[in-house]
Amino acid sequence: MDTTDIEDDFVLSEGPGYAAAMCAKCGKIKPAKEFKRKLTKAQSRARGHMGNVALEIESSMCKSCQPRLKDVQHLTTQELHNRVSAGDLNPTIAKTLIEKRDRQARAAMRAAAKRAWDNVRTEPWATPISTAQAELTRLRQQEKYVKTHLNLTTIEIDLTFFVEYKLLLTATLARMKFEKMRSCKEPPFLDWQGFVEMPTYHRLFEMWEAMPAEYRKRVKPPALFAILPGDAKVCPPINSLSTKPDPAARLAQGGGREKGTVTSSSEGQF
Secondary structure (H helix, E strand, O other), X not given: OOOOOOOXXXXXXXXXXXXXXXXXXXXXXXXXXXXXEEOOHHHHHHOOOOOOOOOEEEOOOOOOOOOOOOOHHHOOHHHHHHHHHHOOOOHHHHHHHHHHHHHHHHHHHHHHHHHHXXXXXXXXXXXXXXXXXXXXXXXXXXXXXXHHOHHXXXXXXXXXXXXXXXXXXXXXXXXXXXXXXXXXXXXXXXXXXXHOOHHHHHHHHHHHHOOOHHHHHHOOOOHHHHOOHHHOOEOOOOOOOOOOOOHHHHHHHOOOOOXXXXXXXXXXXX
16 A cells, blocks of 8 residues: 555543553542542551652552541551551550440459349349239139139128229329339338338228138138238348358258258258
8 A cells, every 4th residue: 555645643541431441459540530449558658668758559459449547436456556556546545445445344343243242132032022923813813713703692792902002002002113223222121011001001901800710710811911011121231242141051052061961852942
């Protein structure tokens, strides 16, 4: 082909578009700027540079695929010190974060200690609450028996006592559970009868005495009348987190037996 007539006063120039590259991880083609990555000062020094400034390099992976530095909030104390030493983290930021963690740790320890104390001190509430609940269950069964059996015989029973006694037990249970949650302390009494007011006690006692004598002889008397409210067992104060008896208490439980004494199979059972 004869090229003598072709003008040669033109120059080659770049075509339209932009520089791009393919990510080595995801395989997508993206603009070259998506492959830029700044090194930390510690990383720069590891590559042989002075590390005075953060260098920018071209990575084989795009920004979406490049490994990210761990967030400052998730760094350990040693890692924070390392970044400060390398010049990659402001010392004030690290100090503020470490002090915040210390405050949170102390607060968590105080909360844990309080929960431990609350659990130990409120544990004795299980005794009056469980016995009152058991009495309420027994009362309901007794009332059901009266309704389905005794009222069909010659014994006529007024059910008002059962209604009043159930109301008392239900209210007492609610009161004990509320006081346990509110006070976070040991209960004043280990017998639930101690939470009953004397006027209420006398009123229910009169109602019980008004029940037919034949019926009262056939059933177990209400637990309310087994202990006077004023005679309820007082809960001793709890001054230790230990739930085990002290050596003196263990010795008392053991009955003072000397070491090596042979006992029968029924002895020493707690």
